[in-house]
Amino acid sequence: MYEKEKDLVDAFVRGTISRRSLIKSLGALGVTAGTAGMLVNMATTNAMAADFDWMKHKGTKLKLLLNKHPYADAMIANIENFKKLTGIEVAYDIFPEDVYFDKVTAALSSKSTEYDAFMSGAYMTWTYGPAGWIDDLNQYIKDPAKTNPMYAFGDFLPGVIKSCAWNGVPGGALGSADAKQWCIPLAYEQNNLTYNKRIFDANKLKVPKNIDELLDTAKAAKAVMKDGYGIGVRGSRSWATIHPGFLSGYSNFEQKDLNKDAKGKLTAAMNTPVSKEYHKKWVKMIQESGAPDWSTHTWYQVGTDVGAGKSAMMFDADILGYFMNGEGNKEAGNLAFSGFSANPAAKAPTPNIWIWAMAMSSFSKQKDATWYFLQWVTGPEHDLFGAQKMNLVNPARASVWADGAFRDKMTKSYAGYVEMHDTSAPGASIKFTPQPLFFDLTTEWASTLQKMVAKEVPVDEGLDKLAESVNKQLADAGL
């Protein structure tokens, strides 16, 4: 690097000049924006090395288990910087999502020492944590000898980082004072509305603001869609049908999945009058305006249908809309985003979230070195790199959301995305009650929803039966 460029980049990393001044000055020196980004990333790596003994575990070899995902792509794209910073070698196995969690369960339940760290959803840690398969990361985070001073743990969005922490007590509040930090977020998804602006504008449809408007707009959209349908939501017989749009709307009415009594016992809470009313509207919406093969729809079909213009909107993960708005999709550039409060009386959206996070295997033989990797990959520098240069969206750190370049990138190509995020983020968190039967109960909930949509069981009766079954399972499990 030439000295002038180097001095400029170092000054930026120290914070003595702004990003705008840096780009302007580098431009005057003939450096392109892409090269400038690379120089900043390299300089940041050097700056990090100055404050902390990153080379302490030089020569160690780590192995990761990763899911095939843009978040993993961002990690791999930046991994050379980690190797250079620490001298630690990193290998990884990467699997498609269909088989990924089976692979994780098989590796952890067999106490395999092959993998040191792995990608995990926060919900999965409710199984892995109590089973003794993953480490509480607080022991590393709170140890200044092991955690670099620039890690900025307090920079994580509160709802997101707390959703990765649980005390292991069934029904215990996420992020409580005695909670164990089972994982640290890479990035996360809020569930909001993604709609096709082209279809909405052409047919003078208004963006719905609550559940009743959602039903009306979806029905109106279906009426004008040739060979398409009004709204995409998930419907497969899986827990994954419950957690996105469905639970986000449900929790906006302050409804819960389970209640906890004074003795700590859990009971079903999904057959209240408000819940029944919400279920009736949700079922009606799918019957009137949903996909004809809704009961087989996973995130993939929901996303690709909105990207292909087959559905007018979807109430699902915002990042699905983000990816479907990118090149290679028929409706690229036509998708827009809006925060969604199902409850007309609610002040703001309260989306349930999905988090892709990193967790440490309890069977790792080199935990300190593994922590070095985890703090790097969840650190502010990598999060910023991923958000700016790759598709690490939604970043889990407040500082990245405050970054001008990232906001500019999002505002330029993704109409309403930043506003949607800013409106929803304060209320965004996991809305489920953490407990060991999470997957059993939510899969049964999805199965009941399928029966309701197929008119095999009336909503009231279906929810009462579901609550009865849930209570029995909770009692059998001693919860």
Added chain:
Amino acid sequence: MAQSLSAMFDKMTPQFKFKISRRWLPYLLSLPALLTCIGILIPFFTAVAYSLQRFRLSQPAGRRWNWGENYLAFFNDSSFWNTLKVSVTYAVLTVVIELLLALGIALLLQKRSRVNNFVSIMLLMPLMTAPALAALMWKLMTNPGFGILSYFVKVLGMPNFNWASDPQTAMFTVVLVDVWVYTPFIMILLLAGLRSLPPQPFEAAALDGVPRWFVFWRITLPMLTPYMLTATLFRAIESIQQFDIIYAMTQGGPGDRLTVFQVEAYLNFFQSTNVGRSAALMMILWALTYFLSNLFIKNWLRLRERARGEA
């Protein structure tokens, strides 16, 4: 020590060495089979042990022997009875339809000719497709938006035929995929059987001018029965253990319309981490398969004896 043993062995007379090897030879020869047997029995008895425990990976502290509780709980568990009903229905439907179709095709292709040989090879193509891939292919063909089969049913005046996503037609759809994949398997077995039948009874019937229908019922079918039983045995065992087609197409839904044993056990283990219930389900499936195998093999042996004129 090893050297002294080796020295002792060298001093033995050739006759004594031969006696030793004669004594150990049977054990040595059966060792591979014994090792294979142990390799099979260890996982089997591990599953038996798990099925007798309250064992949920997410609640390790609650793990304990509960002996037959997992099995007893099935009696009052409506989802278990539904699983049993769905599994048996699926197995009966697929085996009966495939057997009838395969018999018809085999009879059509019985005569050796270039065309028949070519067609019989072509008909084997679905069998070479992995069932999970076949299921995904059919999922695309039945997609209401762009699936070719959905297009055909629309042309035939059924615009709301939603294949696997409709509880009314879900079983029909997965049975259809199974029939597409596995009918060639039965067909090839029956075709081989038909072509290996002795010609004399057929020649005698032709000389006497016996009607074809009578020949089929009184000569062909009885002589072909051992082959049909063999094919049924294989297919019934495999069909009652169905997983890939159903899981790839519907994950056991809509509702609990297609929650066969393997799907239920898989979800219990990998999703709910309820190892005890999952293992108990698999043990019941094993018992069902064992019962079916015995039933078919006994009948197959009886028919074979009868065919040899020894019954």
